[in-house]
Amino acid sequence: MTDLIDDLKWRGLISQTTDEKELREALKKPITLYLGTDPTAPSIHVGNLVVLLVLRRFQLAGHHTLPLIGGATGLVGDPSGKNEERTLNTTDVVEQWVKRMTAQLSKFMDFETKVNPAKMVNNLDWTAPMSAIEFLRDIGKHFSINQMLNKDSVSTRLEKDGISYTEFSYQVLQSMDFLELYRSYNCTLQIGGSDQWGNITAGLDLIRRAEGGSAHALTVPLLTKADGSKFGKTAGGAVWIDPEMTSPYAFFQYWLNSDDKDVIKFLKVFSFKSREEIEALEKTHNENPGAREAHRELARELTSLVHSPEIAQRVEAAARALFGQGDITELDEATLSAALAELPRTQVKSGEEIPTWVDLLAATGVVDSKSAARRIVKEGGAYLNNEKISGEDFRLEKSHFLCGKYAVLRKGKRDLAAVELI
Structure with missing residues (x-):
């Protein structure tokens, strides 16, 4: 079990620990640990997966895991990073968000195994019954205002626009969670993002003051991309786990389009492949980055984990089909719609004469003019649904629309556009 720390270090998943030597010693036997996640949106996003999958690694190593949903803390708001x-x-x-998150967490933690099932907890269960007087007398008396003011998340806000008492109290509530789980489950480790270090160590202090006990803290670095931009963000916003908020196709493409400089790091952080498997992919990637095999393995594994292996196969087939490497006519409407969602597009009205391929390509903005579109046809680079177009006056018909709704225009090998029949 102590190999877990070495593995987390190799994957770049340890930012800080209270006492690594003592933690290694504790991990020689199964311990209980928890990770808190607040319901701040209708879905968790890929940024949440960084630490959540660390919790999963602890479960796979034989430790007892408590995924905590912040039904109470989600009502207050964490000032960290804001x-x-x-x-x-x-x-x-x-x-409602708590219910959605509960269902989503079941994808990543095993609650059904008879050997070592994870146990879901909600901090609203022990926070809601407590009166304000009890909170102040039993919990608040253990906190020093001076220490609370020195926490980075608080001091940063005080230097700017200030902070409300509500958010100032967040670390007290989170500390109470650690104390409650310590008492009820002998939970001796809390993990979280590196921005949570102050809140987690406040919980350690509370356990010491209230119970005379000791526990551990481990934080995971906040992930950034090679270009310095925030991980998990695209031009369209966050990359969500909910398929209604980020389609499985867009989810697959997010990982497939990872920067070459990031792909091995992402495999270490998100993949459950062994060190040997990842190092083999790194060798292949360095020798032939154009093949993008490491990218494909990353996209396959994450899409399978979050959605399902069947959906991962379907969206990968869609990606290949769009570029002529598969039968585009076999794609179902939902997958096709998601695959075309980010492409330049134009619309034609049902019942009206459908324009020519040249007119439509120009209307999508893929080319600057109709003359440029005509030149593409002459040069043999014009495609409709992966079939080559040979005449400049080629006009689309209703039968060309896949699923009765979409047609795919392609210029050369890579430039795609969509036509929607409305």
Whole structure:
């Protein structure tokens, strides 16, 4: 079990620990640990997966895991990483998000195994019954305002626009979670992102003051991309786990389009492949980066994990089919629609005469003019649904629309556009 720390280090998944030597010693036997996730949106996103999959690694190593959903802390708002107050969501909204998150977490943690099942907990269960007087007398008395003011998440806000008492109290609530789990489950380790270090160590102090006990903390570095941009963001916003918010096709493409400089790092962080398997992919990648095999393995594994192996196969087939490496007519409407969602497009109305291929390509903006589109046809680089177009006056018909709705134009090998029949 102590090999787990070495593996996490190799994967770049350890930022800080309270005492690595003592933690290694503790991990020689199964321990109980927890990770808290607040319901701040209708879905978790790929950024949440960084630490969540660390929790999964602990479970696979034989440790007892408590995924905690912040039904209470989600109503308050964590100041970490924020320069201004969060908008407080209603109780009903947070309750709905808690239900959605509960279902999503079941994809990544094993709650069914008889040997070592994960156990879901919600901090609203022990926070809601507590009165304000009990909170202040039993929990608040253990906190020093001076120490709380020195926490990075608080001091940063105080230097700018200030912080409300509500968000200032967040670290007290999170610390109470650690104390509650320590008492109820003998939980002796909390993990989280590196921005949570102050909140986690405050929990350690509370356990020491209230129970005379000791526990451990481990944080994971916040992930950034090679170009310095924030991980998990695209031009369209966050990359979500919910297929209604980020389609499986777009999810697959996010990983497939990873920067060459990032792909091995992402494999270490997100993949459950062994060190030997990842090092073999790294060798292949360095020898022939154009083949993008490491990218494909990353996209396959993550899409299979988040959605399903069947969906991963389907969206990969769609990606290949769009570029003439498969039968585009076999794609179902939902997959085809998701695959075309980010492409330049134009629309034609049902019942009206459908324009020529040249007119449509120009209308999508892929080329600057109709003359440029005509030149593509003359040079043999014009395709409709992966079939070559040979005449400049070629006009689309209703039968050309896949699923009765979409037609795919291609210029050369890589430039795609969509036509939608409305």
